[in-house]
Amino acid sequence: MRCLYEGLLRGTKASGALTEGMRGVQEIRQFSHPSHWAGFTLIGCDVRLSNKSAMLGNALGDLLTTPSKCREALRVLLHLIEKSLQRINRGQANPMYTTQQSIVNKVGPVRGWQELLKSVGFRFEEEAGSSIPPSVFFPISDPGDQLLKASSSLQALLGLQSNTLSAICKMLPAPEAAQEVIAMVK
Known part of the structure; x- marks a missing residue:
């Protein structure tokens, strides 16, 4: 699965x-x-997920499941996204990449960072026999303003106080508790 x-x-x-x-x-x-394995069957249309916002939301949810480490990961991802936006705004179309290991070293044991970058147009390549190590290529355009939306979301999360971000992280696995808190605040 x-x-x-x-x-x-x-x-x-x-x-x-x-x-x-x-x-x-x-x-x-x-x-x-x-x-x-033979019992699995596809029923319905042979669709492809295309809702980038849902993919971004799921990736953010994964990132926030590691409260003690997610703030640094959010900073690293924001830096990569902002760098992409700068390059796009300056009209730089030449390929730029960083190694996957470089990102892993900075984000640590946090899940969801790859999915977040993929959802906004970063391309992952792991070619065996290539002269470069497994790499992450920066997007050269921003269709649908996905990079801009991700940047805004990451900035909003990083703008929260540590205890607020930690509380949100703890509520993610229990959506019913979050609904109760929202109802109480209303």
Whole structure:
């Protein structure tokens, strides 16, 4: 299921994502028997997720599941997004990239950073035999103002006091508690 949803979030059509998931299970020796993977069936349209805002929201939710480490990750991601916006506004169309390891070293053990960058147009490449290590290429355009929206969201989160951000992080896994707090505030 994880492979299926990762494929969907990458923009793969549902049938392709399902196939990737099934192949992933087949490659694991103890699950290679068809009884473990053959029962999955695609019912409905062979769609591709295209709602970048939902992808951004899910990625932010993942980032916030690590309250003690998310602030630094948010800063790093904001820096990358702002750098992209600067390059786009200056008309710089030459490719720019950084290594994935460089980002990992800065964001630490926080989940969701890759999905956030993918949702706003960053491209991840991991070519075996390439002269460059696994890299993240900066977008050269901002269709739909996704970079701008992400920048605003990250700035808003970073503008919160630490205890407020921590409280939001704790409420994410319990949406019913968040609804109760909202009702009390109203």
